[in-house]
Amino acid sequence: MNQCPFCLTELSPKDSTCSDCQAKKGYFQIDQFVLGKTLMIIFGIIAPLYFAFLGLAAQNPFGLGVCLFMLFPVLFTGLKLMIGRKWYKLV
Numbered sequence: 001m002n003q004c005p006f007c008l009t010e011l012s013p014k015d016s017t018c019s020d021c022q023a024k025k026g027y028f029q030i031d032q033f034v035l036g037k038t039l040m041i042i043f044g045i046i047a048p049l050y051f052a053f054l055g056l057a058a059q060n061p062f063g064l065g066v067c068l069f070m071l072f073p074v075l076f077t078g079l080k081l082m083i084g085r086k087w088y089k090l091v
């Protein structure tokens with residue numbers, strides 16, 4: 001579908017921003033910012049794995065809890081990357 005879902009403007013398949021209403025294509029939205037693949041991998045996989053590693057290295061129950069908790073953002077990000085990009089309307 002090469003059409004903006006919000007204003008129905010025809011777009012090229014490689015467009016990641018709507019030329020008309022400025023909607024953005026990406027994996028996840030934080031406030032006015034839509035994350036592309038690189039940022040998703042950095043914030044959703046590399047950063048949580050780093051904290052998970054620190055948790056494991058602490059070798060105590062709290063560290064283990066942190067480690068297990070960090071699996072959620074990694075799974076969430078993996079799922080988002082598998083589903084693919086979608087359009088986000090910035091208000």
Ligand SMILES: [Zn+2]
Pocket residue numbers: 004005006007008009018019020021022023
């Ligand atoms: Zn649009």
